[in-house]
Structures are given as C-alpha cells and as structure tokens.
Amino acid sequence: MTEFEIINPQIYDYLEKTLAETDPLLREMGEYGRAQGFPIIGAQVGRMFDFLARAIQAKQILELGSGFGYSAMWFARAVGHGGRVVMTEGKLSNVERARAYFTRAGLLDRVEFNVGDALESAKRYAGPFDLIFCDIEKQDYPKALDVARAKLRIGGILLYDNMLWHGRILNQTDAATRAVLETTHQLMQDETFVTTLLPLNDGQTVSLRVK
Ligand SMILES: C[S@@+](CC[C@H](N)C(=O)[O-])C[C@H]1O[C@@H](n2cnc3c(N)ncnc32)[C@H](O)[C@@H]1O
Numbered sequence: 407m408t409e410f411e412i413i414n415p416q417i418y419d420y421l422e423k424t425l426a427e428t429d430p431l432l433r434e435m436g437e438y439g440r441a442q443g444f445p446i447i448g449a450q451v452g453r454m455f456d457f458l459a460r461a462i463q464a465k466q467i468l469e470l471g472s473g474f475g476y477s478a479m480w481f482a483r484a485v486g487h488g489g490r491v492v493m494t495e496g497k498l499s500n501v502e503r504a505r506a507y508f509t510r511a512g513l514l515d516r517v518e519f520n521v522g523d524a525l526e527s528a529k530r531y532a533g534p535f536d537l538i539f540c541d542i543e544k545q546d547y548p549k550a551l552d553v554a555r556a557k558l559r560i561g562g563i564l565l566y567d568n569m570l571w572h573g574r575i576l577n578q579t580d581a582a583t584r585a586v587l588e589t590t591h592q593l594m595q596d597e598t599f600v601t602t603l604l605p606l607n608d609g610q611t612v613s614l615r616v617k
Contacts, residue, residue: 412608412609422449422450429483431511432476432479439474444474446476451477451567453480454606459480459537463536464536464563465490466489467481467485467490468494468528468531468533468537468539470494470524470528470550470553471494471524472494472495472500472504473495473504474500474504475493481539482508482513485516491518492518492531493517493518493519493520498521525542525553532557535559536558536562536563537564537565538554538557538563539565540554540565543582544568544582544583545582547566547589550566551589551592558615560617563612565612565613566593566611569609571608575590597617598615600616
C-alpha cells in the first residue's frame with residue numbers, strides 16, 4: 407500500500423500483483439528498491455513508461471535522477487538495439503550499483519552514466535531527445551521544464567514522477583510542494599505540450615510535445 411491512499415488499497419494491491427515485473431533482473435531491482443525503501447517508480451509506472459517509449463519508438467532518452475537504474479532499465483529495454491538512455495545521478499554509489507545491473511543485463515551499450523547534478527549533466531547533451539523523464543529533487547522540477555523545452559523533439563514525451571506528491575499537493579505549502587504545483591500548472595498552460603496527469607502510484611504527468 408502507498409503512504410497516501412491515492413486509490414483504493416485493494417485495487418492498488420491488485421495492480422501491484424497484476425503488473426509486477428516479469429523480467430527476473432527487473433524484479434530483483436524492484437525488490438531491492440522496496441527492501442531499502444529507495445523511491446523507485448515501481449512496476450505499475452515502469453510498464454506505463456515502457457509502453458509510452460515503445461509507442462513513439464523512442465531511441466534517445468534523457469533521465470534526470472536515475473538512482474540505481476530501475477527506471478532506466480525499463481527505458482533501456484524499450485529503446486532496443488542502437489538506442490541510448492542518458493542517465494544522471496548525484497550519488498556515485500547509486501551509479502556504481504546501476505552499472506553492475508546493466509552489466510548483468512548485457513545492456514551497457516545502451517546507457518551513459520553521468521555523476522553529478524542532473525541539470526548540469528544535461529547541459530552536455532544537445533538533444534533532441536525522444537523522451538525526457540524527470541525524477542530529481544522536487545524543488546528543481548521547474549528548471550527541468552526548461553531543459554525539456556530546449557531538448558525534447560516535437561512528438562516527444564516529457565514525464566514527471568511524484569506529481570501527486572503523496573497527497574501534499576492538497577494542503578502543504580513547503581518549497582517542494584510549491585515546485586510540484588508550479589510545474590503542473592506550467593505544463594497545463596503550455597500550448598507546446600498536451601498534458602495529462604495519471605494517478606498511478608504517486609502520480610505522473612505525461613506531456614506530448616506538439617509544437
Ligand atoms: C526518486 S530517485 C530516482 C529513482 C529512479 N528514477 C527510479 O525510479 O528507479 C531520485 C534520485 O535522484 C537523485 N537526485 C535528486 N536530485 C538530483 C539532482 N539535482 N541531480 C542528480 N541527481 C539527483 C537522488 O540521488 C536519487 O537517487
């Protein structure tokens with residue numbers, strides 16, 4: 407069950423069971439994340455991201471906030487041969503764990519690791535990207551929108567996780583919550599994107615760049 411019951415708990419458990427990882431390595435990574443209390447997107451969201459990446463035949467993906475590589479593993483599988491996932495992560499220990507998983511998966515040739523601030527790392531890449539996923543500190547979510555505007559191709563997809571922010575969007579006013587709300591508002595107003603907000607796990611905005 408989630409910390410904040412965004413959906414009926416029994417339905418949530420049903421989705422967890424039905425949409426669980428079938429790939430053994432992804433399942434192992436998911437179990438590691440859950441055991442450590444490491445915030446990963448989980449299989450419900452992983453499947454949706456996998457679906458979206460494949461639907462637009464994404465080959466170039468930028469991920470802001472990669473952790474130990476769980477979400478990037480979904481993307482690396484989705485991009486197929488010749489595809490590339492640019493990963494960014496602040497903590498070296500997470501990147502080392504990610505590298506070990508990608509080595510085991512035989513997918514090292516599909517990922518690039520960047521250690522350091524994600525927004526700084528993104529400056530090294532001109533793009534255009536087919537898909538950008540943002541999962542960094544919430545205060546930096548509005549800045550990630552500038553990255554997406556500069557580097558996402560028309561027809562590409564921008565994804566943000568934690569857009570329901572464990573329910574805090576309803577009644578909190580701290581900086582992280584304000585940043586989540588501001589980013590949501592900006593996305594909804596921005597005519598270069600068509601955006602929706604899905605209530606899987608902690609909520610994701612899905613934005614298609616149309617201009
Ligand atoms: C929610 S976790 C990412 C989980 C990952 N996307 C997944 O679902 O498997 C957020 C990660 O982003 C990293 N992070 C947060 N802010 C960052 C920043 N500004 N630059 C680089 N890494 C950042 C944290 O160290 C953490 O590992």
